[in-house]
Structures are given as C-alpha cells and as structure tokens.
Amino acid sequence: MQKLEVQLGERSYPIFIGESLLDRPECLLPYIRGRQVLLVSNETVAPLYAERVRKVLADGGLTVAEAILPDGEAYKDWQHLNLIFDALLAARFSRKATLVALGGGVVGDMTGFAAACYQRGVDFIQIPTTLLAQVDSSVGGKTGINHPLGKNMIGAFMQPRVVLADTTVLRSLPDREYSAGLAEVIKYGLIRDLPFLEWLERHMDGLMARDPALLAEAILRSCRNKAEVVAADELEQNDLRALLNLGHTFGHAIETAMGYGSWLHGEAVATGMLMAADLSWRENWISHQDVARIRTILVRSGLPVVPPPVSPDEFLRHMAVDKKNIDGRLRLVLLRQLGRAVVTDEADRGRLVATLMAGEHLGQA
Amino acid sequence: MQKLEVQLGERSYPIFIGESLLDRPECLLPYIRGRQVLLVSNETVAPLYAERVRKVLADGGLTVAEAILPDGEAYKDWQHLNLIFDALLAARFSRKATLVALGGGVVGDMTGFAAACYQRGVDFIQIPTTLLAQVDSSVGGKTGINHPLGKNMIGAFMQPRVVLADTTVLRSLPDREYSAGLAEVIKYGLIRDLPFLEWLERHMDGLMARDPALLAEAILRSCRNKAEVVAADELEQNDLRALLNLGHTFGHAIETAMGYGSWLHGEAVATGMLMAADLSWRENWISHQDVARIRTILVRSGLPVVPPPVSPDEFLRHMAVDKKNIDGRLRLVLLRQLGRAVVTDEADRGRLVATLMAGEHLGQA
Known part of the structure; x- marks a missing residue:
C-alpha cells in the first residue's frame, strides 16, 4: 500500500x-x-x-x-x-x-x-x-x-x-471506461511531467493489461502531479490549476454537441488533447513529431483521436460557455512544448478554425 | 453614515x-x-x-x-x-x-x-x-x-x-415585520450585552417610531455584537456562535408546528426567548423579575409572548431535529444571568416539560 x-x-x-x-x-x-x-x-x-x-x-x-x-x-x-x-x-x-x-x-x-x-x-x-x-x-x-x-x-x-x-x-471496469481513465493519466505527462510520459510510453502494454503494480505507480504519479498543482492553487485563482484542463475545452464542446453520455468524458478529453496539440503545432510551439507521439500513445490506450463531425461554428459556440472564459474571452490550454502546458487567450482565430476543421486528418500521422 | x-x-x-x-x-x-x-x-x-x-x-x-x-x-x-x-x-x-x-x-x-x-x-x-x-x-x-x-x-x-x-x-416595512426584527435586536442584549438591553429599554418608544438615528445605533450595536461572536467562531465549530440561537430551538419548533409563514421567524424567536428565560428561571439561574423584564420589552416591541397550543410531545419532536443537536442530545441556549447566555445539554427534562406546558402563563407577570 x-x-x-x-x-x-x-x-x-x-x-x-x-x-x-x-x-x-x-x-x-x-x-x-x-x-x-x-x-x-x-x-x-x-x-x-x-x-x-x-x-x-x-x-x-x-x-x-x-x-x-x-x-x-x-x-x-x-x-x-x-x-x-x-x-x-x-x-x-x-x-x-x-x-x-x-x-x-x-x-x-x-x-x-x-x-x-x-x-x-x-x-x-x-x-x-x-x-x-x-x-x-x-x-x-x-x-x-x-x-x-x-x-x-x-x-x-x-x-x-x-x-x-x-x-x-x-x-x-469496462474497457472503454478504463481507457477513458488513461486519458487523464496521459494528460499529467503532457502538461508537466515529461519523464512520466516516457514511463507511460514504456509501460502502456502492461497498463492495458491492468498490471496492479504498474497501475499503483501510474495512479500515484498522477495524483502527485495533480496534488502539486492543486496545492499551489486550491481555489483556481490563478492560471496554474487551469493547466489541468488540457483538452477539456475542446472535450466539453464534443460532449455538449453529442449529448452527455454518448462520448465518455475521458474519450472527449483525449480527442480534445490531440486538438490542443494540433493547434499548438499550428502556433509553431511543438513539432509535427510531438503531435504524432501524442496520437500514438492515445491510440495505444484505446482512445479516440478523431473528433465527431461538428461544424467549427457549433464547436466555438459550445467552447464559449466554458468556465475558463473570463468576461467573454476564449481561453485555451495549449502545449508550449511537450511536457509543458500554458494558458493563453491569444491563439490565432484562423489557426483555431483550421484545427476545428481538421476532422479525420487528426487521426492520421 | x-x-x-x-x-x-x-x-x-x-x-x-x-x-x-x-x-x-x-x-x-x-x-x-x-x-x-x-x-x-x-x-x-x-x-x-x-x-x-x-x-x-x-x-x-x-x-x-x-x-x-x-x-x-x-x-x-x-x-x-x-x-x-x-x-x-x-x-x-x-x-x-x-x-x-x-x-x-x-x-x-x-x-x-x-x-x-x-x-x-x-x-x-x-x-x-x-x-x-x-x-x-x-x-x-x-x-x-x-x-x-x-x-x-x-x-x-x-x-x-x-x-x-x-x-x-x-x-x-409592515409593523409586524419591523417588530420581528426587534426580536433579534433584543436578543443581543440578552445574550451578551446588558448595557445594550438597558439602552433598548430607554429608547424603545423612539425605536417603535422608527427614529432614524436610534435605528442606526441599534443596527450598529446589533451587528457589532454579532460580528464579535462570528469572528471568534466563523464556522460554528465551538459553542460561542451557538449563543446567537437563544430562543431559536423553541422558535423553530413553533414555526414547524404552525407551518412556515404563519408565525414570522422573529415572532417565534421572541416567544422562544421568553420560553428559554422561563426555563432558565426554573433552573434557578435568573430571577422571576428578570423574566418579567424580558416579557415587558418584548411586549413593548409588539412581539408575541405566548406560544401556540402545541403539546410538549410535539414540541420535543420538532426541537430534536434542530442543527444544534449533536449525536441526538438536546442542546439548548439558556440564560445563566441576564446578559449572559450559555449552551447546555443538561437542562432538567421535567423543568423543560414544565416550560413547554406553561402556555398562556408565559404571558402573565
């Protein structure tokens, strides 16, 4: 224990x-x-x-x-x-x-x-x-x-x-729900813990087999990452805690557009994280290779990486009601580099729309 | 201001x-x-x-x-x-x-x-x-x-x-609601501020005429008393803050028995405070004269001092669900002396029932 x-x-x-x-x-x-x-x-x-x-x-x-x-x-x-x-x-x-x-x-x-x-x-x-x-x-x-x-x-x-x-x-736990949980595990690697991401890449086969020792390690490192963030920002009063929402603004929009329950939360977050990665690449922050690496580990975890057919207009409408938006400005969590997320309200509108229109291309290397 | x-x-x-x-x-x-x-x-x-x-x-x-x-x-x-x-x-x-x-x-x-x-x-x-x-x-x-x-x-x-x-x-404000507010003002004098009670006895005629200067003074002194109590016990974790509930356990029982809205909260608290005073007298803590003094200022404020015809059993049943009861013991706020309230779970059952049966006698000197 x-x-x-x-x-x-x-x-x-x-x-x-x-x-x-x-x-x-x-x-x-x-x-x-x-x-x-x-x-x-x-x-x-x-x-x-x-x-x-x-x-x-x-x-x-x-x-x-x-x-x-x-x-x-x-x-x-x-x-x-x-x-x-x-x-x-x-x-x-x-x-x-x-x-x-x-x-x-x-x-x-x-x-x-x-x-x-x-x-x-x-x-x-x-x-x-x-x-x-x-x-x-x-x-x-x-x-x-x-x-x-x-x-x-x-x-x-x-x-x-x-x-x-x-x-x-x-x-x-059903396979789909288990994979949905892995989405949040991977998230901690992406936003602030590159060594953990590498550990997950090494051990994903064992994790998919639900090896108890690997599971305990993955849970411990996930909770430790989250605890460190929360300790520094318990009431979400600065941007630190918002980093935990990587993929969530896109993900909430997917969940809302499809109706709660059709996509699991973790599934929507997984695809949302890949969308955030795609936009981060368009902003010239991470490489095309980084995006492919994220796609690969999500796919190995049994997670979806192609958003549902939702128009950019509808996406934007559902994204705008997200709690992270202060006084009407659209704020997003993106990857400044692999293993380091940032909150920004300056993402280029044209690039954002390009990501929202990428659709099936997101699933392809 | x-x-x-x-x-x-x-x-x-x-x-x-x-x-x-x-x-x-x-x-x-x-x-x-x-x-x-x-x-x-x-x-x-x-x-x-x-x-x-x-x-x-x-x-x-x-x-x-x-x-x-x-x-x-x-x-x-x-x-x-x-x-x-x-x-x-x-x-x-x-x-x-x-x-x-x-x-x-x-x-x-x-x-x-x-x-x-x-x-x-x-x-x-x-x-x-x-x-x-x-x-x-x-x-x-x-x-x-x-x-x-x-x-x-x-x-x-x-x-x-x-x-x-x-x-x-x-x-x-309608007269009845105004009087109901005075009940809580008087409460502060009873539980912790004898000089304020004396001030209220001197100025009740002016207060009933809603004199603005007297009102401002009464509100200020009431809020200051409450603020001092709350500052010492913001989350109601010790007995201090419970003192503010003088008359409230009896009062809640009256409100519940009669159905919300039939008695105003302040009216029920007023009668409840007199019931608490009556029990405090039966416990030999305050004098008969003290009880009469409380009755007098409540009556001068236009407040009821006779409880509705509710049986002691029903009273007790409604009192038992009050938030002040920890793990099933009935806790009451009583007057150790005029101007000093205490929380106790040791009130004698027989004396409590005597108070609950006093009915119209509570209204008489």
Whole structure:
C-alpha cells in the first residue's frame, strides 16, 4: 500500500493506493469523527462493493445509512442530489455525520457537493471505483452537479478527509471506461511531467493489461502531479490549476454537441488533447513529431483521436460557455512544448478554425 | 453614515449603515471586481427599490441582469434557487460575476447560497431591506435553503464583499415585520450585552417610531455584537456562535408546528426567548423579575409572548431535529444571568416539560 499526502494546510488529507483497501478498517475508521455514516453509491457499483464497505463501518460501531443513485452523468442533477439530502434527513443525521462516496466521478462529485451543503458542511470520504475518478476526482476538491445549460456549473470546493484508491476494483471496469481513465493519466505527462510520459510510453502494454503494480505507480504519479498543482492553487485563482484542463475545452464542446453520455468524458478529453496539440503545432510551439507521439500513445490506450463531425461554428459556440472564459474571452490550454502546458487567450482565430476543421486528418500521422 | 468592519481575515468586509445608501455608488462599486452583476430581489421589494440600485450599477458601466423571486419563506427552496442559476447562465455570466441581494433574509440567504455554488463560488453583496436581515443575516455568512424535512438544512458559509444597511428603506416595512426584527435586536442584549438591553429599554418608544438615528445605533450595536461572536467562531465549530440561537430551538419548533409563514421567524424567536428565560428561571439561574423584564420589552416591541397550543410531545419532536443537536442530545441556549447566555445539554427534562406546558402563563407577570 502506498500513501500520498495532499498538502492543503488544515485541509490536508492522505490518499491510500493499493490492493483490497476496501476491507481495511485502518484506512477508513480513523478518518471518521462522528458515529453516523451515509454510504452513497450507484446501482452498478453498490451490488459489487457496498457490502464490504458497510461491513467495515458497522464492525467499527458506526450507524450506517445508504443512498443508492442511478448510474450515469444524466443523473448528476439536483433531483438526484436531493436523494442524498433525503437520506440524511430521514436518518436524522447531524452535522457530525460523514458521507462516504463509493463510485466513479459522478458519485464523488455529487457526494462531495452534498457534504459541502448539508447543514453547511459535513465530512466526506472518497472511495473512487474508476480509474478516472482515482486519478482525477480524488485530488482537487471540485464537487458539483450539472445544470441544463452547462456542466458542473453548480458546486463547491470541498476536500475529503481521506481517499482510498483500491486498484483491485479496477478489474471490473469496462474497457472503454478504463481507457477513458488513461486519458487523464496521459494528460499529467503532457502538461508537466515529461519523464512520466516516457514511463507511460514504456509501460502502456502492461497498463492495458491492468498490471496492479504498474497501475499503483501510474495512479500515484498522477495524483502527485495533480496534488502539486492543486496545492499551489486550491481555489483556481490563478492560471496554474487551469493547466489541468488540457483538452477539456475542446472535450466539453464534443460532449455538449453529442449529448452527455454518448462520448465518455475521458474519450472527449483525449480527442480534445490531440486538438490542443494540433493547434499548438499550428502556433509553431511543438513539432509535427510531438503531435504524432501524442496520437500514438492515445491510440495505444484505446482512445479516440478523431473528433465527431461538428461544424467549427457549433464547436466555438459550445467552447464559449466554458468556465475558463473570463468576461467573454476564449481561453485555451495549449502545449508550449511537450511536457509543458500554458494558458493563453491569444491563439490565432484562423489557426483555431483550421484545427476545428481538421476532422479525420487528426487521426492520421 | 456609519461603518463597521467585520473582521474575518481575508474574508473581512464592511457594513455601511445610514440613510439612502441605495443611491451611493461609493458604497457599492468599489466592491465589485468584474463587469457582470446579477441583481436578485423579490416581487415585493423590486418594484420599490430595484431601479435605484440598477441605476447605480449601470451608471458604473456594469452589465446588469435581474432575477426576481416570489416573496416568502415558502419559496426558499431548490426550485426557486434554480431561477438564479438560470438567470446567470442565460446571461452567460462568468466566475467573475457578482450577485447583489436586494431584499429580506430569504433573498439574502438564497442569493448568498447561489453565489457560493455558481461555478463553485462568485462574489456577492447584501442590501438587506428588513430590520431582521440588517441585524441578523448581514453578519455571519450563513446562507442556504429549506428542505421539506428541515429549515436551512442545505447551505454554505459564504461572506459578502460588503453590506449596505439603508435605514430609509425600513420606513416601508409592515409593523409586524419591523417588530420581528426587534426580536433579534433584543436578543443581543440578552445574550451578551446588558448595557445594550438597558439602552433598548430607554429608547424603545423612539425605536417603535422608527427614529432614524436610534435605528442606526441599534443596527450598529446589533451587528457589532454579532460580528464579535462570528469572528471568534466563523464556522460554528465551538459553542460561542451557538449563543446567537437563544430562543431559536423553541422558535423553530413553533414555526414547524404552525407551518412556515404563519408565525414570522422573529415572532417565534421572541416567544422562544421568553420560553428559554422561563426555563432558565426554573433552573434557578435568573430571577422571576428578570423574566418579567424580558416579557415587558418584548411586549413593548409588539412581539408575541405566548406560544401556540402545541403539546410538549410535539414540541420535543420538532426541537430534536434542530442543527444544534449533536449525536441526538438536546442542546439548548439558556440564560445563566441576564446578559449572559450559555449552551447546555443538561437542562432538567421535567423543568423543560414544565416550560413547554406553561402556555398562556408565559404571558402573565
């Protein structure tokens, strides 16, 4: 078992990474302050793992209630967030209660936001069960729900008390979701950690075989990268944290244009990262060879690299509502060089449109 | 114009108190960081004052959008909070937007919570238009909405950038609402400021006539008392801040039993404070004369002092869901002496039931 401490002053917390952490009381019980725990999960994950977590909590003498949500981004809305509040109030849980999120990013985002709001804030713990959630949502404290007019528009910054990244549970993950998680892993290499990118290029075959030791290493290095960025910019008040959004502005536009759920978030981000790389090449910042290298590792990870047939106008419209745009200017994360991302609002409009029109050419070396 | 600085480190902010502040750009514009402002008000207040605020903002070169909510505690729910998000997203406002709350406590609570959640946090400004909101909601950062199973159960701690307490707007306040505000003013005297209580006893006739100078003084001293308590316990992590809830546990039970909106919050708190005083007398902490003195000033303020006919069982049931109860123990704010409140979970059950059964006797000397 590995341990990474996320340094955020009095909101610091540990991430434990390893096999079968679900069954280890010493990873969970010391981080629960009251006696009341609400276990939040979804209809897919709960039948697989909820009983094991519930047993650890109950054996620890805690009162455990449950809220089981339907599975999917489509349910990341107020109506379903309210199911969590209903369960807390039905159980008459006080502000000393702890919420435990057992599931992917949607469960984590919703549970964290519910914890931020219930009686103006109670503790919460994350047990992410997807690779994406383990390398992304477990660090950063971003929680929230969607609004019909925009993704993640309503939420809070809320840090967990502890995160358990159990590599064993990833075995049950569908291939597509596993690959979507790898997109975010690769992202850390691209934006700030060239040695990690090279490590991933060496070990991608083993990672695709879900080798536990390689997985633990990949998760640790991903979380460490994100933790360093977040520690320097917890509330996203400067450009540092925005670098984590490489590929996300293009990706959000793909997700919005295609309707949430048709592309997985990680898939949209993967193609979005290649689009950002393509524009970075057009800006003369990275080489054609760099772009090819990024395309290759994405393809080896089972990720899509050709955007859907969306017109440049529609792309631009969906990109403009992104949270990164301050007072109307379009801000993008691009690659100044391989392993170093920058935020810019000065990308040339003509080159941007060229990238948006590249379509199938993006998939070709 | 008077100015009170609420000391909360980097979240410190000023409260301006005085006449016709609504028209003074120097109280508003320096506290707005971006160029986008959403003015949130309700259907009662907006026709009276929104145009004046809108003019100050527009003359300052800002883009102003509006969200007008229906008036009343009954609408302090998610559906109506969502109207604020709808307006923000329809206007495509960024995370540099500022929300301005123009109205009573409901508008302030909802606007502050919307600001806490929109894109995980944007600025907000309070222009409270009721006496209750000026002396209570303008300090403390408590924001939120109701849930069918409990009041203020969903919310956030969120400090405003500035508060404008315009004494002129109080002239249009209905008598009942004005008196309800006085209940919270009197509370500060009872819990921690005996000289202020004596000042109120001397000046209650002038205050009932809404004398502007006396009003400004009463608001300033109320806000200063609350600011001192909040500065020492911003996130309600010790018992200090709980003292502000004198009368509130009894009061919430009255409001819940009678249905929100039948008793005004301040009216329920007034009767609740007399019930707390009665129990404090039964505990042998304050004298019968002290209780009479509290009853007298409440009656002079036009406030009810007799609880509705609710059985002790029902009272206890509604009191038990109060946020102040940790892990199931009933905690109450009582008066150790006149001008000094304490939090206790050791009130004698028999004496508590005696207070709950006192009914009309509470109204008699």
